[in-house]
Amino acid sequence: MEAFYEWFRWLYEATGINLTIVYDEFDRKRMISGFWTTVWLCLVCIALSIVIGVVGAWLQGSRLKWTRRGVQGFIALFRDTPPLVQIYFFYFGLGALLPRIENAYGIPEPVLTSMQWAIISLSLFAGAFNVEIFRSGIEAVPKATVEAAEALGYSRLGAYVHVVLPLAVRICLPALNNNIVNLVKTTTLAYAIAVPEMLYVSKQIWSDATNVPEMMTFLLLAYFFLVGCVVWAMARVERALKVPGIGL
Amino acid sequence: MRRSILAFSMLAAAAALPGAAAADVLDKIKERGTLVVGVKTDYRPFGFRDPSGAIIGIEPDMAAEVAKKLGVKLELVSVVSANRMEFLRQGKIDLMIATMSDKPERRKVVQVIEPLYYSDAVNVLLSDKVKVTKWEQLKGAKLCGTTGAFYNKDVATQYGPEIISFDGSEKPLIALKQGNCIGYLYDQTFIAGKMLEDDWKTAYHMPLPGIMETPWAMAVAPGEDRFAKLMSDMTKDWMKSGAIVAMEKKWGVKPTEYSERMFKEHKGS
Numbered sequence: 001m002e003a004f005y006e007w008f009r010w011l012y013e014a015t016g017i018n019l020t021i022v023y024d025e026f027d028r029k030r031m032i033s034g035f036w037t038t039v040w041l042c043l044v045c046i047a048l049s050i051v052i053g054v055v056g057a058w059l060q061g062s063r064l065k066w067t068r069r070g071v072q073g074f075i076a077l078f079r080d081t082p083p084l085v086q087i088y089f090f091y092f093g094l095g096a097l098l099p100r101i102e103n104a105y106g107i108p109e110p111v112l113t114s115m116q117w118a119i120i121s122l123s124l125f126a127g128a129f130n131v132e133i134f135r136s137g138i139e140a141v142p143k144a145t146v147e148a149a150e151a152l153g154y155s156r157l158g159a160y161v162h163v164v165l166p167l168a169v170r171i172c173l174p175a176l177n178n179n180i181v182n183l184v185k186t187t188t189l190a191y192a193i194a195v196p197e198m199l200y201v202s203k204q205i206w207s208d209a210t211n212v213p214e215m216m217t218f219l220l221l222a223y224f225f226l227v228g229c230v231v232w233a234m235a236r237v238e239r240a241l242k243v244p245g246i247g248l
Numbered sequence: 249m250r251r252s253i254l255a256f257s258m259l260a261a262a263a264a265l266p267g268a269a270a271a272d273v274l275d276k277i278k279e280r281g282t283l284v285v286g287v288k289t290d291y292r293p294f295g296f297r298d299p300s301g302a303i304i305g306i307e308p309d310m311a312a313e314v315a316k317k318l319g320v321k322l323e324l325v326s327v328v329s330a331n332r333m334e335f336l337r338q339g340k341i342d343l344m345i346a347t348m349s350d351k352p353e354r355r356k357v358v359q360v361i362e363p364l365y366y367s368d369a370v371n372v373l374l375s376d377k378v379k380v381t382k383w384e385q386l387k388g389a390k391l392c393g394t395t396g397a398f399y400n401k402d403v404a405t406q407y408g409p410e411i412i413s414f415d416g417s418e419k420p421l422i423a424l425k426q427g428n429c430i431g432y433l434y435d436q437t438f439i440a441g442k443m444l445e446d447d448w449k450t451a452y453h454m455p456l457p458g459i460m461e462t463p464w465a466m467a468v469a470p471g472e473d474r475f476a477k478l479m480s481d482m483t484k485d486w487m488k489s490g491a492i493v494a495m496e497k498k499w500g501v502k503p504t505e506y507s508e509r510m511f512k513e514h515k516g517s
Contacts, residue, residue, distance in 0.1 A: 016356075026401065026405055092419070092422055092423075092426070095426060095428075096426050100427060103427075103430075105375070105377050105378050105389075105430050106377045107375050107377050107378070107427050107430055108427050109427045109428070110426060110427055110428060114412070114428070192414070192415070193414075194412040194413060194414055194423075200395075203330055203395050203396075204395060204400065204401070204413065206330075207329065207330055207395060207396035207397070207398070207400075208353075208398060208400070208401045209353060210333060210353050210354055210356070210357045212333075212334055
């Protein structure tokens with residue numbers, strides 16, 4: 001392993017290509033931890049945003065006018081404002097209003113960490129889009145199918161969970177995939193509130209080692225790899241959920 | 249297809265040779281009639297904005313003197329630690345006077361002007377509730393910091409605090425006020441400047457000795473030897489005339505040991 005690191009040190013001396021994330025132990029450790037922070041952030045936000053999408057789309061079809069309006073307001077707020085502004089708003093704006101707990105130094109500390117704020121704000125952002133995506137799927141389910149389900153004795157919730165949602169999910173998968181890919185890329189904005197994900201770590205490293213072109217290239221490839229994994233996984237889901245016979 | 253391959257390889261070549269300055273920047277400045285200088289705007293009193301939004305401070309004053317000497321107009325560009333060297337290499341600015349500490353790895357990227365015009369140490373602005381006398385006592389503590397500061401890594405590895413860093417110096421200060429960290433790790437002169445403000449002097453203090461004293465460097469793009477020579481002569485003139493000490497006084501900073509020493513050394517020359 002030492003010879004491997006040595007080679008990258010030699011590469012720096014010989015060509016000026018400085019990959020400290022390979023040969024410098026401190027930088028290597030923080031980049032590995034940055035990678036896993038990004039992965040964790042992506043997984044949690046994807047899961048939460050899908051839950052928000054499903055629940056939101058269900059509430060959107062509610063018979064209660066104010067529930068529908070509430071969902072509409074939520075979508076408008078989170079879809080029509082930039083995600084970076086949302087993150088700053090949550091962390092610096094809302095964060096100041098929350099209750100605090102005293103830390104070991106006797107300083108009142110906000111209850112939510114920057115990581116938790118990033119999860120909340122990114123999930124809500126992607127969730128707002130997911131509500132609309134699921135709605136598009138739900139509206140594409142033939143009315144006759146829903147009526148058939150109701151004729152079989154399903155309640156509104158029962159028909160939604162057992163008939164409408166499974167079909168709707170299949171219909172909206174391509175749009176959902178797009179949004180998930182977008183979400184993975186948007187996690188880079190969490191750097192702005194000091195969540196130590198890959199972009200944050202890269203910025204620290206290129207500030208220390210002034211190897212901006214190298215780190216930019218690395219970042220590009222790392223996200224290409226990460227999003228590639230997501231796309232591959234989603235393609236498998238699409239294949240697994242194929243519904244033969246109705247063109248899906 | 250062939251054309252796109254050519255275009256791509258030219259792009260790749262351009263990316264591989266950043267900072268290979270071709271034309272002489274002094275000629276370009278004269279031709280343009282404007283000197284473009286990168287300065288900080290979040291670093292009172294070295295570079296900040298007045299209520300009208302204009303950039304003022306010690307470093308803008310220095311930039312103005314350079315423009316006067318060259319007989320051109322001055323344009324100030326706001327830079328932050330994380331982008332200032334890139335701006336210089338890409339020709340977005342001609343000259344950088346942006347509180348940049350002189351470091352060997354930076355000298356590989358930009359051309360540093362000697363003699364170094366200023367010097368500063370690293371310190372931490374702490375909440376009054378934090379009673380410490382040694383840097384070692386900050387092990388494991390959360391400190392806010394600024395992305396791009398060279399000492400973030402050194403302080404983290406030597407003394408072990410967890411550094412949460414943000415762009416610029418306003419956001420880490422807000423984060424400190426909100427209790428996201430117990431202190432702000434930054435340049436000592438900046439912290440001393442902050443502690444003159446009512447907002448900070450009551451509940452915050454600077455109990456630790458300054459560490460890692462490092463000189464600050466102005467810089468030009470690599471290969472701009474004529475401009476570098478001119479700047480070097482100007483710096484010597486400033487030291488000879490005591491201009492830097494005078495600027496410190498004008499902007500309310502207690503003259504640093506370094507600038508007074510430089511004044512003394514060059515006065516007779």
